[in-house]
Amino acid sequence: MAQGPQYSVEEGEDGRKVLRLSGPYLVSSIGEIDQDLRVMDQSLDRIDLSDVSEIDTVGAWLACYVARQTNAEIVGTSERADRLMKAVGNSINEADVEADRARLLERVPAVVGDKIFEMGSGIRTIVGFLGQILMAVAAMVRHPGRFRMKAMVSQLESVGVNALPIIGLMSFLIGIVIAQQGAAQLAQFGAETLTVNLVGRITLRELGVLMTAIMVAGRSGSAFAAQLGTMKLTEEIDAMRTIGISPIEALVIPRIAACTFMMILLGFYASVMSIIGGAVIADVMLGIPFITFLQRIQEVVPTYDVWVGLIKAPVFGLIVALTGCYQGMQVEGNSEQVGLRTTKAVVQAIFAVIVLDAFFAVFFSKVGWQ
Structure with a gap:
């Protein structure tokens, strides 16, 4: 039975903390440790990927995310991992997921105004539709x-x-x-x-x-x-x-x-x-x-x-x-x-x-x- 992705925090010979990743870091297996790595609050110096057997875009993105959160340097990357890191490294967006919500006194008039404009547009469309029907009826009266x-x-x-x-x-x-x-x-x-x-x-x-x-x-x-x-x-x-x-x-x-x-x-x-x-x-x-x-x-x-x-x-x-x-x-x-x-x-x-x-x-x- 193949082992899933593993990680461990070790202290290197130079006294620097190293997060060592090992195993397959693929979209099909990374869910086992995804949350643990995302909430890691330790101070790290390096993230070592030399023991990673397989990696895809999701695994590379997670490694970049942890590196950014802990201000760590990624080392030990293979040619494939290095290529993926460069591709996804700039895709991390720290912007808020939801836009700021306007205050109630601003939001309500804005919504009411939008509804009034929509109603006016709808009335024009309905009048145009009725006009087309009347013209079609008149044409059929002339040509039964x-x-x-x-x-x-x-x-x-x-x-x-x-x-x-x-x-x-x-x-x-x-x-x-x-x-x-x-x-x-x-x-x-x-x-x-x-x-x-x-x-x-x-x-x-x-x-x-x-x-x-x-x-x-x-x-x-x-x-x-x-x-x-x-x-x-x-x-x-x-x-x-x-x-x-x-x-x-x-x-x-x-x-x-x-x-x-x-x-x-x-x-x-x-x-x-x-x-x-x-x-x-x-x-x-x-x-x-x-x-x-x-x-x-x-x-x-x-x-x-x-x-x-x-x-x-x-x-x-x-x-x-x-x-x-x-x-x-x-x-x-x-x-x-x-x-x-x-x-x-x-x-x-x-x-x-x-x-x-x-x-x-x-x-x-x-x-x-x-």
């Missing part, structure tokens, strides 16, 4: 044949049809939760029958569309950003421009149109599934027959609640699609950007949807739809 129907149908399937199972299951379970929790609270006042009102109105007016928009943002919005971002990195979008195809017309508009249209159907579908979930739990827990629950829904839910959900749905779909496509088109540099932009697309879309939902709630209450 440029609209890519096959691409839109493909996106309709991806955004809508493929999302039916997960959105249906989610909405069904949300309806069960609302009915169960609502019934538990209303039972304290002897008003369990009002569970029908609670489930019908909150799902058709708010949660059905809102939860669907959040699901679409996480599912389709992220897919838009990842797909377009990957195409940007692989220069497919640049290639499309080169051969005279507009990426906005071919990639962005079909996705926006599909997401906007499908959100209307998915939002209504989610509301229906939530009501069915509420009807099931009401039948099991409250003794309200399933058919009676559905008939009661028609009596207690105003028609304008349905319209509130249908009005919000395409707006939410438009926001989700715009955010996903915008972030995807901003990818540049490396593959890490795809992940960062995809995350931004989901977060910003969900945030925008919730803010718009709050705005719609106030607006519709002001116009009497409450």
